[in-house]
Amino acid sequence: MKRRIVSIWFPRLPSERVLRRRPIEGPFAVTLHEGNHDRLHCLNQAAAALGLERGMGLADARAYVPDLVTHPADRHGDARFLALLARWATRYTPFAGLDGDDGLILDMTGALHLFGGEEAMLGDLKARLARAGLSARLGLADTRGAAAALARFAPGIAAEGETAAALSRLSVAALRVAPATVTTLKRLGLDTIADLTALPRASLARRFGMELLERLDQATGARGEAISPLAEPPHYGVRMNLPEPIGLKADVTAVLARLLARLCDRLKAREAGARGLVLTLSRVDQSDAIAELRLARPMRDATRIARLFERSLDKIDAGFGIERARLEAIDVEDLPAEQIGAGGAVKGEALDDLVTRLGTRIGLDNIRRFQPAESHIPERSFFMAPAAWSKPEGHWTAPRPRPLTLFTPEPLLSDQAAQSRNPPARFTWRRIGLHTARAEGPERIAPEWWFDDPDWRSGLRDYWRVETREGFRLFMFHTPQAPNWFVQGQFA
Incomplete structure (x- = not known):
């Protein structure tokens, strides 16, 4: 009996998992924090229709779509949700497993007649997923590689025994090889799988190694590829x-x-x-x-x-x-x-x-810790993460001491000229008259051009640590472009 494999690909799994719990009308994206940047990880259809793309920086995306709603990525939650979908898929076959982090693979050999045939089975599967709020692309073929290729590049059914013909028109990216290999193949003019199979295997092996030939053989059925059903989790x-x-x-x-x-x-x-x-x-x-x-x-x-x-x-x-x-x-x-x-x-x-004790009273998600971030701008040198789902990362590094309390810059009043680059001897802050006793600085900080931060559109800032006779230890800065003095923080 010829094997029949179904591949299910969820192109918007992270965003749709969040939207199932909290529906949002309009553009929505799941963001992923990488290094010191937030990037778009997954978009809903409304956001993609406005021209946003996966991998785009969050600041650039907000410049294009100001009303974009975002949510931080939770890869652990996505993996658990995909495992639940694999359990649900056992209603069609006991041989249901994971296919990467965004797909499922089902071995339907000998079971398609139970659901009225191939088209009826795929129609029922897609309808049930649509009712659950999930976008899915389905492929059915004789091999696992061919089914996955169809699901991602040409959703549909490859008739029994016609796998090679169905694959021939697809891009070489459908073979599940490394992106660098795909780029090299296309530069050589090998755009489709038909172009690849027309070449001598020995020359392909010398140029690209055995991985390319192995993926090609798995897709065409010349080499078998096992499907591992999801193991039953231990019960505790x-x-x-x-x-x-x-x-x-x-x-x-x-x-x-x-x-x-x-x-x-x-x-x-x-x-x-x-x-x-x-x-x-x-x-x-x-x-x-x-x-x-x-x-x-x-x-x-x-x-x-x-x-x-x-x-x-x-x-x-x-x-x-x-x-x-x-x-x-x-x-x-x-x-x-x-x-x-x-x-x-x-x-x-x-x-x-x-x-844990505090979490039983106010909820674990409400207890957060500060984590260091790679930025010389004071308010961007940290981010907040739930204490229960994160660990302390690295050490705080700063060229100069930073205050424990930071707030939105507040202009101060002084009877001295604002053009002066040195802190004023007398000034008023929060309706309190203060006198400068000692000042240390300046520390010049330039804006980070890759962030569109309204608070930094004024340009350069010269930061000072100012101690007053009244006991305040302030974090102040001067803006040379539009001369003025501001207070942004307070030392303990």
Whole structure:
């Protein structure tokens, strides 16, 4: 029986995943922070129709489309969503797996007749995805490589036994080779797969190596290519049936300790850690009491987790008694073994526990940390990231000291000439009369031309650190182009 493979490509998966939860009318883009720049990672159809492209800088995109709505990329969330789609695709075939980070591959050999044939099956698949708010391009062929090529370059069906003919008109980029190889092939005039197959294989191997020939053979069916279905994830859940109903907090805590010990042993065996835990307590009246804990870091230390559960257990209502308990890790991540310090603790775990305790009160996403950024402009030398989903990165580096408090530049009033390049001896700031006691500077900072920042359109700035007789330590600057003095920060 001839193999029949279906490839599903989601060209706008990151943006459509966000829009499923919060629909937005108009241009929308998911941005990715790379180095010190935000770039467009994925666009919706409205943004693409206005001329925006993937990889464009966010500042340039806002110059073209001022009302562009953006959201930061979450690659971990995108991967989880794609894995969920692979689970859903098992309704068509048990051989459903991932195809990169934006596609699925389905082995439908011998199962297409169950859905009314090839066209009916693809139509049903596309209709269901459309109802879920997902754009999908589908390809069906005898090989995995050919199906993926059709999905991305010419969506449709290659009839059984006509794979080579369907591929011949496609671009060489459809062979899943490196972009540099595609560029070289096109410079040599080899635009389509038909142009490639017309050349001697030996000369192609000498010029491009075996990877090109391997991809070509996989697409045409001369070489087999396996499809690995998505493995069933391990289940991290434990339960306990109690001989007698319990109701005291001490008893519930003891049950939780036993469940945590068993669950953490299972996590340790797989070098994994729990990010989220749910404790379900079944009462004798068939109702449930649920306690949930979100952790700032993956964890499998039963003693530490039990302490963090205390606040959630205080809210448990035992009713007429609890007869069953179930503990499940609902969010699990890899957690390899770590070096233990001299005091028997891993570095940073005390801070992680503090973030977790605060997160149970105000939410983990509301606790943020400052991360250093590569910029000499004071207000661009950092960015904020959720503390639970990030780690401290590097060290703060600045040519001169920076204040702990920065704000929008505020003009000061002085009876001296604003053209003076030295800080005024007397000035008024926030309706407070101040006198300069000591000043250190200047530090000249030029605008970053690749950012269109309205606050920096005035040009160069000469920064000074000014101490006043009244006790204020201010971060001030002078603008030589349009002479004036401003206060932008305050030292502690």
